[in-house]
Every structure is written in C-alpha cells, then in structure tokens.
Amino acid sequence: MRLQMQAIHFDADPKLLSFIQQKLDKLDTFYDRITSGEVFLKLDKSDNAKLQTKLLEVKLYVPGGTMFVREQGTTFEEATDLAIDTLKMQVKKFKDKRNNARAPKIIEGVALEDGVTVITEETEE
Secondary structure (H helix, E strand, C coil): CEEEEEECCCCCCHHHHHHHHHHHHHHHHCCCCCCEEEEEEEEECCCCCCCCEEEEEEEEEECCEEEEEEEEECCHHHHHHHHHHHHHHHHHHHHHHHHHHHCCCCCCCEECHHHCEECCCCCCC
C-alpha cells in the first residue's frame, strides 16, 4: 500500500515513520484492496499541559470508499495502535458490506418466466 506521511510543524523520526508503515501494512491481511493512504502526525499544544498530546490522522482509500480515523495518545506509537484497532473494524465492516452487496440474492419458491421455479440458488466465490 502506498502511504504518504506528513509530520505537521516538526520532523518525524524515520523509525517512527517505519513503525507506522509496518502497522498499516498489516491491514492488507483484512482487505487487500486498499490502494493508498495518507497519514498526518500533529502535536497538540495545550497551554496547561507540560506534555504534548500526539495526534494521528489516517485516511485510507479503497475502491468505492474512504476510511478515516483520528486518534490521540501520549506517544505516536500509542496513537498508531489505537488507530489500527479502529481501522481494523472499519475495514472488516466495509469488506462485509461489499461482499454482501455483491452476493446473489436467494430466491425461494418464486415462479419465474417460462414456468421455471427456483428453489434455492447458492454460489461460491
């Protein structure tokens, strides 16, 4: 999967970018039609907190749709793990919807033209 990663207003460590790439590549095991994606890394600067919250946004492109997730954590690795968990659910749900939409409908006991009656119809992909 082609990923475009951008660190907003800071330089990201190559190890961090590699970590994110490896994690997102694992989504291919759930749905292999992910074409590309964008990752945005941001630092959330709060005046009150000494520690900056890390914000990770991921947008994945698949044929017929886009998936988006925004997560935050104390580290980018933590935010990445949270984002991956959310994306796994989104990818599985998207795949199930696509498969169910393309599956032939089962017709039971319906008389068709020419006197043909279809009892059940099952297909395997």
